[in-house]
Amino acid sequence: MKRGHAARTAFRLAAAPLVWLLVLFAAPFAVVLKISFAEPVVGQPPYTRLIEIGSAGWRLLATGANYVLLATDALYVEAYLNSLRVAATATLVCLLIGYPMAYAIARAPERWRNPLLMLVVLPFWTSFLIRVYAWIGILSTNGILNNALIALGIIDDPLPMMNTNFAVYIGIVYSYLPFMVLPLYATLVRMDLTLLEAAADLGCRPWQAFRKVTLPLSWPGIAAGSLLVFIPSTGEFVIPDLLGGPDSLMIGKVLWTEFFGNRDWPVASALATVLLVVLVGPMLVLQAVERRQEQG
Amino acid sequence: MRRSRVPLAALAFGYAFLYTPIILLIVYSFNASRLVTVWAGFSPRWYGELAHNAQILDAAWLSLRVAAVSATLATLIGTLAALAIARSTRFPGRSVLLGLLAGPLVMPEVMLGLALLLLFVTLETTFGWPRRGAGTIVAAHATFSIAYVAVVVRAKLADMDRSLEEAAADLGAPPLAVFLRITMPLVAPALGAGWLLSFTLSLDDLVVASFVSGPGATTLPMVVYSSVRLGVSPQINALATILILTVALCVGTAAWLIGRRNQTVLH
Structure with a gap:
């Protein structure tokens, strides 16, 4: 009977969060789906109703035109593909920088681990917008980096770095690096180090031991970290907008422009719906990985 | 067992990558010039202008x-x-x-x-x-x-x-x-x-x-x-510096409090 009592208490505790999140997180996406089948009009609100009820009965006004537009207009297709490409590349770079960092922190003397981890997390606490902004001053044509390189005599003319895909990569890697390091650290620090000793005793060289023992054991961390970087950066708006150029087309920016620039709410809704469909797979994988880690 | 230097080098590179932009931002917030990326001597003038910016x-x-x-x-x-x-x-x-x-x-x-x-x-x-x-x-x-x-x-x-x-x-x-x-x-x-x-x-x-x-x-x-x-605007640099230092102070204090609490529980 005790378990039934705990479940009842838990349900009562959960009531308020459940209602809040159903109304303000689940319901909004239902509204997005609905409006993605509407047509834009000039007015308030700037979209048509899906069903018109008149004297002659009701008429269905819903249209799939927005989705046809997304599938046929090369701009949107290219924006989705480019977003996935940029996010995947940035995730890989994050992993290449973040893995050795997490490894070094996890193998540092125990009293050093928390301060070292703190130094990775601290930038995450300072404003995201300002951290992206900091790179404008560094990367622009007459910026700090170009000035320094010219002063050192390494280059004669400033390199075009601002408003390029390169700047977008820098921005994403810079902003999302802590999300990669934290889960990697969590798996690496829990690893049983006697396994490495066993491998060494059996004649494994350090590099072999890393490849055959450490790397396979850190898969959950690699998966979680990569997805935590990949999913939000696919829909990133601030970084491509402030650091990117005309060729760094990303879906978050296209959505923003459709909404704020063109005031086309239905197309913006269709863009968000398709993006959700694209990202729901990675999101489910992330949840599965995290649940497995919790139990394991 | 000989330990590889690769992780330590990566750690140093990682911290440099994470902190250089923030440090440069703070340094240039004290730049006298309106041209944000050209150093023209130390001046707190942008903090003064920020204090009178009603919109901000x-x-x-x-x-x-x-x-x-x-x-x-x-x-x-x-x-x-x-x-x-x-x-x-x-x-x-x-x-x-x-x-x-x-x-x-x-x-x-x-x-x-x-x-x-x-x-x-x-x-x-x-x-x-x-x-x-x-x-x-x-x-x-x-x-x-x-x-x-x-x-x-x-x-x-x-x-x-x-x-x-x-x-x-x-x-x-x-x-x-x-x-x-x-x-x-x-x-x-x-x-x-x-x-x-x-x-x-x-x-x-x-x-x-x-x-x-x-x-x-x-x-x-x-x-x-x-x-x-x-x-880039020097006033935003000044604002950014204030925000960064405030956050660093808060997070540092919180971490210290939690750390001290854990120690007293352990001993």
């Missing part, structure tokens, strides 16, 4: 209020969610709740912002409520912060020694007394950390606030963004 000060004040209210809401609701999940592995709605809590952590901001705005507009055209402004920003920020608070508090509850609660209950303490005198003091650091995290997330948010805001409600990131779009 108003926006900062609004942002602080929105952040405080939304963080408080998120801490209340997120803690309830964490307690429910920790208390029982089987109650109706548990998996729905877990799914709803996982979403906001990774959902791209443009999607969350658009979705919440469309909900608010639908409600407004149907019921004439809510009017978009500071209130809708608070609701939106609380929504994504709940998930972060729940993560922090759940981690603390998982570490917690449940036998203390059981002992108190066995000694005849009523459930509410157990909660107030045992559970709450033990999870209090996590509540503080969750509140601070929510506060920072709210203070920092540009995208969601831009969607759900109404006329007259302009938060600090919105002002910063419209100014940054026009290029």
